[in-house]
Amino acid sequence: MTRHKYNVLKGIKPSSTYKYDAFISYANDETDFIVNEVIPNLERDDNMTLCVHQRDFIAGEEITQNITDGIHQSKRTICTLTRSFLDSYYFMFEFNxxxxxxxxSRDGQNILFLIFYExxxxxxxxxxxxxxxxxxxxxxxxxxxxxxxxxxxxxxKALA
Structure with missing residues (x-):
């Protein structure tokens, strides 16, 4: 019975395909940085796909569901740390x-990348x-x- 259970679990592979290369977690105060720096440098120059809440969240869906889906569908999460981000309501929710x-879902793999923007x-x-x-x-x-x-x-390199 144990051998059977092992063989069944061994056949289950973690998903290696993600819709996004990274979920970008940031406060609204840093929107200019995301739009003018992050998106051009990662999406346009390096053909990565980013999940950015103002662009990719589904309208009418609960924000918590959009956040959870964005994180789950992304290979990594980038947190842009600022005072306003630390003060935001959704910071701890996204972090958790x-x-x-x-x-x-990822067997303890580190999927969080921190950027200290200030x-x-x-x-x-x-x-x-x-x-x-x-x-x-x-x-x-x-x-x-x-x-x-x-x-x-x-x-x-960190996102590759």
Whole structure:
């Protein structure tokens, strides 16, 4: 019986095809950054497909369902950390949904990528984010033309 159950579970493969390369989690205050920097650098220049709530969420659907679907259909999730994002209502919801997706659907695989779009002090970060920063990689947005090229290259490699 155990052997049969093992063989059945062994035959189930995790989905390696996703509708999106990345779900972009951000506050509305960072819309200009997403529209003018993220989308052109990742979608237009590198042919990635991003899930951006203002463009890809289904009208009339509950926002929580749209968020959950976007995360589930994306290979990775990029959180753009700013003060306004940390203060937003949906920040912790999105963060927790990514963690649940990682644990229950992706066998603990790290699917969260953090971008610090503005300088944040450690004391301003929730404990769960601070723990994540200490245990995993993150990247800071340089806001400098020459360093931006390296910044986008690093993000493209992380999403590949």
């Amino acid at each position: 949904m990514v963690r649940m997706e990682s644990i229950y 300088q944040l002090r450690p004391k301003d970060l929730p404990l769960v984010i601070l723990e994540l920063v200490h245990s995993q990689s993150y990247i800071e947005y340089p806001n400098d033309e020459q360093e931006n090229v390296l910044f986008w290259d690093k993000i493209k």
